[in-house]
Amino acid sequence: MDLATGIEHVDWSRLQFAVTAMFHFIFVPLTLGLGFIVAIMETIYVKTGDEYWKMVTKFWMKLFAINFVVGVSTGLIMEFQFGTNWSNYSWLVGDIFGAPLAIEGIVAFFLEATFFAVMFFGWDKISKGAHLFSTWMVAIGANLSALWILVANGWMTYPVGAHFNPETARNEMLSFAEILFSPVAITKFLHTVASGYVVAALFVVGISAWYLLKGRETQFAKRSIAVAAAFGLITSIFLAMSGDESGYEIAQKQPMKMAAMEGLYDGQTQAGVVALGMLTPGKRPGDDREPFLFDIYIPYALSFMGYRDINAFVPGINDLVYGNPEQGIPAASELIERGNLAQESLAAFHDARDRGDEIAMSQHRSVIEEHAPYIGYGYLSEPTDIVPPVALTFYSFRVMVGLGVFFIVLFAATFYFLRKNTLENKTWFLRLCVLSIPLGFIAAQAGWLVAEVGRQPWAIQDLLPVQAAATSIGAGAVQITFWLFVLLFIIFFIAGFKIMLRQIVIGPQGGK
Structure with missing residues (x-):
């Protein structure tokens, strides 16, 4: 490929993949965390037999389902691009990169998709224990999907367990275990899923705070906040710890980043x-x-x-x-x-x-x-x-870290006010909780920018730069699909947001 003449279509391909990945990553963190929060709430319902907890669980499960469906749709679009815009990449490392993605689709996604139907439609059709099991399987399956995707992404950052075969001019797998248990893959997985847990906790706390501000569903809001604030405080502290370990791995494996x-x-x-x-x-x-x-x-x-x-x-x-x-x-x-x-x-x-x-x-x-x-x-x-682009990497890192510290303080204060039974009277704090909902998504996006922009110019660290990974197709073709995807994403987002907002306005009692 002539790199000098290929830059234009490469940049369009990069932009298209970046927009797709960032849009998809709006829904992924919420899926990862909200699945576990819903499972915890249903566990409380099964243990206590309190029907009110069932209503609480079903409300958040409905929002989880809306987010899940939109997230799956955008994820499929992203994976197709490996064969359209990044065929050189797929050909050179497909034997390695394809394995964890195949496992994700065959095992993890199949697990969560199968139990999703049971979880959402199985109320009063199966036993409480069986339904609770299906809810936990959906939450675990979603996180297993993230594991395999992040193992693949971790290999791009730290390509271990493989070698270059001169006969085929391709990179081939030597040790799947080395790829799976790479320290970069493990720390990337732990840090990414922890960020999703924090995003979901902020989402639940913020919406519940809105109900308290409106004087609606007070008992529902307090119960939801109790679970989400405790979950958020624990996971935000773990997020900081895993971030420190991620920093160590970056220094060792990607000093330029x-x-x-x-x-x-x-x-x-x-x-x-x-x-x-x-x-x-x-x-x-x-x-x-x-x-x-x-x-x-x-x-x-x-x-x-x-x-x-x-x-x-x-x-x-x-x-x-x-x-x-x-x-x-x-x-x-x-x-x-x-x-x-x-x-x-x-x-x-x-x-x-x-x-x-x-x-x-x-x-x-x-x-x-x-x-x-x-x-x-x-x-x-x-x-x-x-x-790499220094300014974007530098400022994105500070946004991520600064918001991460803020979230720890926010969850600790939420839990404190809740225990003191003064949360309802803290109007200024409840408004802060509502305004903090988008901050979780911003922090997650900033972290992804640090990870991916900071790795540039590499598609695979030291082995394959982005411009050599792209498919040799005309820039016009990529531009057309780029704008089609942008239009499709806007439709997805507006539809998902309106449906979710409508459910929030109706409230938990409306879906009783």
Whole structure:
């Protein structure tokens, strides 16, 4: 593929996939968390025999169902793009990437889809215990779906358990267990599902607070808040802990992403985390401009987070682009040379195979195996191509972390006021809870931006840049499908939002 002429359609393909993924991720977090909240509420109903808890459960289950259906529709659209816009990617790594996605579809999605029908339509048709079991299976199935998808995404970030086969010029799986239990995949899964639990808890608390503000469904609202606030407080604390572990894995496996997250251009020992700051517009690697117009940072925190040592050296963008021999960091230009050598040797290997020259094949195979971990660099033109969009990564990270801290405080205060039986009188706080509903979605989207934008230019870290992963199709065709998808998503969103809003306005007693 001619990269110079392919940039336009690549950018349209990237934009289309980004819009699809971000729209889909509006519904995914709510599905992950609301499923468990509903299961907890139904467990209370079964244990106590209190019919009021059944009504509470059925109301939130109805909102879960609406969100679930829209989320499934958008997810199907996203997966189709691997075969349309990203066929090069699918061909090169389909043996690896396809396995967890196949398991997700065959096992996890089948599990949640099967029990979803029983959960939603099985009231009074099966025993309480059987219905409760189906509700828990839906919640677990949704989270298992997330597991397999995030295992695939984690492999893109840290491609382990595979090797490059010169014969087929494809990446092939060596160890499924290594892919499944990759520390990056595990931390990504735990952090992502925890964010979904927090989003769902905010959703339930916020809607319940709205009922209290309106003087409606007071008992229903208090019971819902009691479950959601406790669930949200526990999971928001866990979210912070898993975020710290994610930071450690990023520093170890994706140092460029870490540098972009912190706006760190020159590596430092005893490096601090920027708590608040404004980047210098137009700052570029290698120039002499200060990285920040102003910054407030926490001393030693970055070194400790990334390396569990307050005195550790944290490489910056300039170190990774231009190299730092003292720290054993090669320059990007050197990695590009090694990537070019791997690709040249691959072409020579196939030429030798066509001639039947086994000696030359063996020689070229040795060179390929030595430089295969850097083969993706051969697609890059300049050392600075390895730098992701710094500003978007930096600010998205701070939005995510700042809101995460706010959520812990919000849930703790909600639980405190509820226990003191003063929540109904805190009008200002109830309004804050309502306004916090969209903040959960914003934080989740910001986290996804950090994960995906911070990985650029890589579709697969070090092995395949985005521009080489895209299908060679005309930009016009991608533009047409992009706008069709945008229109479809707007229709989905408006329809889902209106149906859900209508159910909220009707209230739990309307669906009794």
